[in-house]
Amino acid sequence: MGIFDKIKEKLSHEFIDIVEWLDYTDDTIAHRFERYQNEIKNGAKLIVREGQTAVFVNEGQLADVFKPGTYDLTTQNLPILSTLKGWKYGFNSPFKAEVYFVNTHLFTDEKWGTKNPITLSDERFGLVEIRAFGTYAFKIADAGKFIVDIVGTDNNFTNFEINEHLKSLIATRFTDTVGEANLPIELYAANTSELSETCREVMMPEFMSVGISLEKFYIENVSMPEDLKKEIFEYSRIDKIDLDKLTKFKTAKAIEAAAANEGGTAGAGMGMGMGFVLAQQMGGMMSPQMGGQQNMQQQQQAAAMPPPMPQAVQYYYASNGSQTGPVPFEQLRALFAGRTINRDTLIWKSGMETWKPLNEVEELKQFLGGNTPPPLP
Template sequence: MIRGELIDIIEWLDDSRDTIAWRFPRHDNEIKMGAKLIVREGQLAVFVNEGRIADVFAPGTYTLATQNLPVLSTLKGWKYGFDSPFKAEVYFFSTRQFTDLKWGTQNPIIVRDPEFGAVRLRAFGGYSLRVIDPPLLLRELVGTDPQFRTEEVAEHLRQRIVGQLGPALANAGVPMLDLAANQHAIGERLAQALSAELAPIGVTIPRFVIENISLPPEVEAALDKRSQMGIVGNLDQYARFQAANAMEQAAQNPGGGMGEGMGLGMGMAMGQQMAAAFGAAQQPQQPVQQPTAPAGPPPLPPQQQWYIAVNGQQQGPFDLAGLQAQAGSGALTPATLVWRTGMAQWTPAQQVPELAPLLSQTPPPLPPQ
């Protein structure tokens, strides 16, 4: 209390790297008339009287008196004269960039990729924060906190960042394999969007960095396989390269036994076989040429097989010659039911046009005696 009566210099020397706002401590919040207020570069001071913001001070040195505080004169009628102490508070705000802030996605973000379809992405990085409107920040977040630190607002900012990250990646229109080349541009767009969203609380995001955008492990494994296939390319050249490396290692180790030489030879032979097999698989398959048939007439087409019904019994199959014999013996008459493959049902022979020549040769029945 005695120090509060003697100290008349109000200043803030920040020995931390994460304090956004700091309230100057005085006994009973009494600031002596004529006290010196020192605001350094990278700081702004907010003078609060009886719970209301009276003035904001830029960097410089000020003498706190009623003639220097016209706003304060209208807020309070001085009952005991203008030489009495101020019953007020002074909040210092750091306006430098806070660059040690990190962000990351706890859950993956699902985006639609033109080549791979729906893909789950994770991302992390860093960003910087700067105070641009201390009165707004005091009203919205700081309140009466004597020391407002970045950790108190970090989770709130991370949620807003993740909320903006999904739409930014989805609307970027960049394929997944090209995201690394466009991380800087996406980060700049996110910084602008976040600054506009955070302006109502008095802060801005001057810098936003995407350090990495990662894929699920199974997708990364599939991409690794695809990359390996692209790197190997021509198996013939790969086998020759491996054989050359083996020969170089063997030359550097002349004391190796015959087994190493045999292993080298087997490795080269296997590599050549693999290269030949892979090359044959890559070549378009030629149509297999059928052996030419010897000169001569083509085989006769298969004759249709017929069935007839005689005395309620099915007989056959018969070819046309067999049917002709049946007609000659009297077994096949115009009223005889016949059937062959392709007919829907048994039909009288006289209704089948194909059998008309056979039936015409059938002699008529003998006249009654």
Template structure:
């Protein structure tokens, strides 16, 4: 440092720090040889604290305000310096300004999928992201545990450490919550509070207070998401056995709609309807009062081994005069054929079909056309 810096440092008696970065946690006031004179003016602005450090030991802490430094407002430093006969000027001490405002809109996310055990889907991979807010609540811990001798300590220098805390704390909190995957989206607040509870001691160890922790989204692989969507289409959220029955019924219905399936197609359709009906009966059974659920095992097995219910007749929608109409039973379709309102070229659709197709291409309708006599010949 040059002669002019030394001279100007000796005459400057204002100690303050203006932060225009918005990411500074701690800043050490730079002064020539850390010398402070008797009567120097200390300015601590809102959202700041000032800490005096003498030879590695913490001394006096100043809250927001303007101060004239004397032995009266530096009692700890006076004791450390052993000023028995008053203020020695100049004296050497470090002054740290601590930013106490809330630092918000900080982001977190899981860099890798996290394996989680779910009661419905077994072991799944999930990702999550969100935000968190914190502030300094213990300036001395911040300096000793995080900033150290760094003269300008910023969020960037501690953010990795905080994210590491989140990477380990988030899975622990999710596991302890025991909330099923399908219910997590409705319990983001509860999950966020659980993660915050796990992370708070780790933040406080660095002199920080975790003000808020939020979960923005929890995502799963496409295969799991597809299973969730298909399961939602059932209209109820049952157990995995019901889900498997639902998928089996769907497959059987599609097989029954295959024109090349022959007689076996009709059997497949009957089994599909029977399986779906059995699934619904099982769900109604689960919803009965608890006293009706306790039954002898032999009786339950005997009921489950019985034949499925007789499938109901199929009903078709049809395009009549350019408008969708129906559904029509087989008898109603025969009447339409007799009235020349329905033919093999008419587009039809029923539940389970992907698209509208011509009636003449539907195997189930062949008997309808064959059972209606042709029109009478002209007289």
């Protein structure tokens, strides 16, 4: 053996390459191992740390992928690369290949939001606009696919480079999901947990198509214009309370306000609104020194005024399993004539203990006798 052969043998044992990547950043997703002319020696050590995956690429083609561990780079550990290189009987000289290290830890607290308002159609409020924002977390699930489809030849790929793409994807799929959910507008803000999970399931396949796993998706806030909020709150309160009690309550508050404003227009309005019903009571409480003639005049004025109009009866009716109303008698007649309700429709009014079919409510039986329109042609 010549002196040069001995030197070559010694160097081949002492200068074994180590292929590894120490990540000192929080935002790097993929890093290409830099080697002069991309040459890697036979038997070089490949060190893949926890939270990493190493991907070998040969002339643009995906080759071998390595999970955490330490490997000797020989034909035995590089079956795909060996096939691509045509190493039937092994190799002894350095070989060229690109090695990418992919960060597989969880990238958390990534922000997303709708750049423009989302227009939705609501049965009660018509077309409405909402905005939403939140956070998401992802990690690389298929390092080989991610390198080929997303990274390409980028030698240092960060999450900033893909965040804009992911945020656009999320905003688009979120818009589609809330549009198809067809929820009442007030329920979007109250069901963010269920909506978040639904959105994540919808988006997952598209993320996985490029090797990314959407691990978490959170909707932190669904906002809408202030005037719409007020309208929804008012509708919610009215829907929950008894309208008859609300009317009585507001009447009592009006009387209280009028009494506190003696001598003003509010006091005069209160007096007229009460229709002289309190005149007799007030006359009885007056001092006798005011004279019987004045008391007599007040009583005559009260007698000359008509009593207050009786309050119209309001009816509720059942439609599609929910309570609808109240509506006055004439409107109920119109609903019957228009076949919106029929003889079996459940009806309730103040004073009834239970709901009854229309044909069992005494004053509504007149709808049935000869007033039923003929069938449409």
